[in-house]
Amino acid sequence: MKLFREDPPSKSQAVERLRLILVHDRAQVSTGLIELLRVEIINAISKYVEIDEEQMDIQLTASKTKAELVANIPVVKVRRALD
Amino acid sequence: MAGRVIVVTSGKGGVGKTTTVANIGTGLALQQKKVVMIDTDIGLRNLDVVMGMESGIIYDVVDLAEGECRSTRQSLVRNRRFKNLFLLPASQTRNKDAITPEQMREIVDELKEEFDYVLIDCPAGIERGFDNAVAAASEAIVVTIPEVPAVRDADRIIGLWLNAKEKDKEKKEPVLVLNRLRPDMVRKEEMLGVDDINHTLAIKLLGIIPEDEEIIIATNKGEPVILNQHSRAGEAFKNIVRRLEGETVPFMSFDTGIIGRFWNMLHGK
Structure with a gap:
């Protein structure tokens, strides 16, 4: 048994890396x-x-630390009241 | 009633597909089932060697597809020990394109009329070989090991199977075999555990096989480890066979408590 461990156990890294990799992989499989x-x-x-549907852009992205759903939605005008 | 057609697949190579097929096939034969195993890894056949059935191969799956044999029966190799266990070997000299998914379907449709189980050993990869292996199967066993690349590939394979399932209503939900688990490393949090993988892949677990050097010894001999009464991996494969047959069998405990560790110590693990 090591009394002084330099690195934390690697499992947590494996879990986190796997999560991010799969977010990416699955997004491409199921467009x-x-x-x-x-x-x-x-x-x-x-x-x-x-909104301007033509210019709308939605992407699932994964950075080193987290997965993000990024949506860029141009607004043409705000409605005054609910129709 | 037609037999069950099960493909064993993984995406990644070297995670134990062939070992799994050999052990499940042998285990089912031990239960008096009539079983045929098909090696679809054309060009890189191995199931014959793992089964210890490499001598006595005359025809292979490509010969059968091309009509080189007089009958389907003639292309099968019968196991010497279990008379109800057969192998349809892959061709060693051709490649994956030598056969089509339609031809595989024809072969399997004929075999499943005569056998209780048709087990298909799928090659690594997601190309033609995979399409061939999956085409005729209605059930899928996905094999993986507790390592990031293997789990990633398993996820991809599950996605492909589910896509195929959309088009083919005969296909059922896939199930998972987690191979080469090292409880000691899981305990130290240096390996992905059963829950981590189960949670990630989100398919039903069929079995957990502990890492066991008896598997290497079994492969050396050409006798599947399920025939070894003293092997933990063999025991795990027996449990898988019972679950396939519809029994509810609790998962083996890889005891993390003091008694389990003492047990493992006694057994040199």
């Missing part, structure tokens, strides 16, 4: 999922603001 998400976001947001 259909991102498309479904896009449609639902449009439906939800459109109740409140008018």
